[in-house]
Every structure is written in structure tokens, then in C-alpha cells.
Amino acid sequence: MPKLLRKLLGLLLLTTTISLATCQSLHHAINVNNDALPPQNNVRGLS
Amino acid sequence: MNTPPPTIYRSPHRYVKKPRSWFRGNGGLLYLFPLMAIPATITAFGKGHLAGIFVNGGGYALFMVAANLLRRGLLAEVAYDTKRVTRAPKWPLKTFAAIVVAVATFLIAWLGAQHTLLVAIAFGFGALLGMYLNYGFDPRAEKTILGGHGYSTDEIRQTIDDANSVIESIEAANNQIRNAEFNKRIDRICDTARNILVELEANPAAIRRTRKFLLVYLDGASKVTAGYASTHAQVTTTNDLEQNFRNVLDSIESVFKEQREKLLEEDLFDLDVQMEVLATQLKNEGVV
Numbered sequence: 516m517p518k519l520l521r522k523l524l525g526l527l528l529l530t531t532t533i534s535l536a537t538c539q540s541l542h543h544a545i546n547v548n549n550d551a552l553p554p555q556n557n558v559r560g561l562s
Numbered sequence: 563m564n565t566p567p568p569t570i571y572r573s574p575h576r577y578v579k580k581p582r583s584w585f586r587g588n589g590g591l592l593y594l595f596p597l598m599a600i601p602a603t604i605t606a607f608g609k610g611h612l613a614g615i616f617v618n619g620g621g622y623a624l625f626m627v628a629a630n631l632l633r634r635g636l637l638a639e640v641a642y643d644t645k646r647v648t649r650a651p652k653w654p655l656k657t658f659a660a661i662v663v664a665v666a667t668f669l670i671a672w673l674g675a676q677h678t679l680l681v682a683i684a685f686g687f688g689a690l691l692g693m694y695l696n697y698g699f700d701p702r703a704e705k706t707i708l709g710g711h712g713y714s715t716d717e718i719r720q721t722i723d724d725a726n727s728v729i730e731s732i733e734a735a736n737n738q739i740r741n742a743e744f745n746k747r748i749d750r751i752c753d754t755a756r757n758i759l760v761e762l763e764a765n766p767a768a769i770r771r772t773r774k775f776l777l778v779y780l781d782g783a784s785k786v787t788a789g790y791a792s793t794h795a796q797v798t799t800t801n802d803l804e805q806n807f808r809n810v811l812d813s814i815e816s817v818f819k820e821q822r823e824k825l826l827e828e829d830l831f832d833l834d835v836q837m838e839v840l841a842t843q844l845k846n847e848g849v850v
Contacts, residue, residue: 525696529595532667532688533625537598540621540674544605544614 589636589697592629592663596622602674617673624666632659632693635700642701645763648719654700660693713769721769722759725776729755732784738791741804747811748787754818755780761825768825775821782844783814810844 516524599622606614635655642648668686671677677685704715713721729752736748762772790807 521695525692525694526591528688528692529591529663529696532671532685532692533595533663534598536667536671536675536685537596537602537618537621539677540614540618540670541598541602541605543674543676544602544609544611544618547606547609547611547614 589629589632589659592625592632592659596625596666596670599625599670599674613673617670621666621670621674624662624669628659628662628666631655631662632697635659636697639701642705645705645719648705649715650702650704651700654702656693656697656700660690660697660699663693664690713766718762718766718769721773721776722763725755725759725780728776728780728784729759732780732787735784735787735791739787739794741794744790744807744811747815751783751811751815751818754815754822755783758818758822758825761822765825772821772825779814779817779821783818786810786814786844813844 599618602618603615603622606612606618632655635651635658638651638655642651664686667689668682671685672679672682732748732755733752736745736752739745739748758772758775762768786807790803793803
């Protein structure tokens, strides 16, 4: 395999795997449910 | 009245541009690819998602470690490529970097992006393959030479490295000498010595003869120069001392040139005679 082609293929694979994994991880981090925060108080019950 | 210091002569060194293909790369891209892990970590902090903080932050840290390893591995590879006689780099840093990248990608894909285990493994394997295709793995073969006359690669490499450090010490001593004529002569001697080393690298079969020259006479030249530099710095030098040093430099210069020519001609007997003559002269001058 020519060296340039090998490099381009390697670059494509690295870009795809690393960038995709990190971008999807960011997407998941944005959409994750807020389990860690306490539920909001029911203000109607207080009145 | 203060007199300005004399101009110090330095011979110019020829600039040789190192051949470097434009797509070789220096490992800088590996710092850029995982940048998205930073906003992912910040978002995980904002959402109070502990696992996300560890996975994205830890993954990014792993990528940075890998990028650092890769840069060092590429530098070691360049050093390996430029030497004719050398061993393989001590640690396979590029291979380590590829493994760390694969692990980090797998972890982020599995725990960060919540892919299934098999898909995450595919991500890790893809990253490993990408590292191999783009940067390759480390050179493991020892660059040996034929006709080393019983000397191993390590011994030849060590001899050349030692000789280089002696030449550097001569140049350092030369920097302390404030005499343009001596500076010029010592620079010429260093240039000749470096030429001999270049020829030795090209033709390691001459190691047997050259070792004596490198170990004894180069070292002698270093001692003479360092001795003169320290005396010269402490007391005002007399004409006799300068003349003696001039004579010694003359002898060293001529023997170094002879050595180089004899190396080319491979005239062993004549070379030995020349060395004996220089040894006797150095003893008579009281410098060795």
C-alpha cells in the first residue's frame, strides 16, 4: 500500500473513532437525566 | 584604559537540511482529536454526573498521555533514522501511545457514549489500527554493520559518542581562549576530528585503528587545550608558553590530517609511526 494512502486511511480512522466517540460522549453528557440533583419541591402543596 | 576583547574566530558549519516528507507528522493531531472531551467533562460537571466527569476527564487525560508518548517516540525514531550504527529505541513509545489511545477510545465509547461492549471494542480497535497506519510502530531492528572487526554495534556507537563529547569539551575550552589564531587552529582540529568520525560511521571496519587515535590523541588534544585555557585565564601567558602551545597545535593538526588521509588510504603501518612521533613530541613538550 502506498505510504500516502496508508497515512490518509490511518488519519480517517483516527478522526472517525476518536472524534466520534468524544462527540457522542458529549451528546450523551448533555442529554443525561439529572439524577444527581434533588427533585424540585412541590410548591402547590405548601400554599 | 579598557581594550575591547579580540574578535573570536569561529569557522562556519555547513547547514544540511534534513529530508522530511510533508506527511510524516509530528503527533500534534493527537492533541486536537479528543478536544470534544473537554466540553463533555464540563457538561458532566454541570449536570452533576459523576461517571461522566471521570470518563470524559480521564479519557482526555489518557489521550494527552498518549500524545506525549507519541511525540517522544517520533523524536526517538528521527534520531534512529539519522544514525548509521545504532540500537533500536529503548522503549517502544509509539506502540505504547497506540495502546493508550485504543484504551481511551474504548472507554469513552463504552462508558461515555454508552455504546454496547462490542461496538466500543470496535472503536478501540479502529483507533489502534489508525495509529498503526498513520504513525507506524517503533523500529525494533538494531542497525548493525558488517566488518566491525570484532567490535559490537554498542562499542562502535559508544566510541563515536565518547569522541563527540571529547570534541565538544575541546570546543568548550576553545571558547575560553582569547586568541584568534589559536581559536582558528583548534576549530580546524575539531572539524578534522568530526570528519574522521563521519568516515568512521561510513566505514566501521576502520574502528580498530581509529580507536587508538580517538582514545589517546583526541583525549590528549582535549587535555592540552583545557590546560592552556585554564593557564591562559589565570595568568598572563608568556611568549614561551604560547610558542609551545602553537607547536603542539601544529603537531596535533598535522597528525589529525594524516590520520584522516591514512584512514582513506588504509595505510596502517605509516599511521602507527606517525602516532608514535606525536606521542613522543607531546611528552617532550610536557603536555601529556
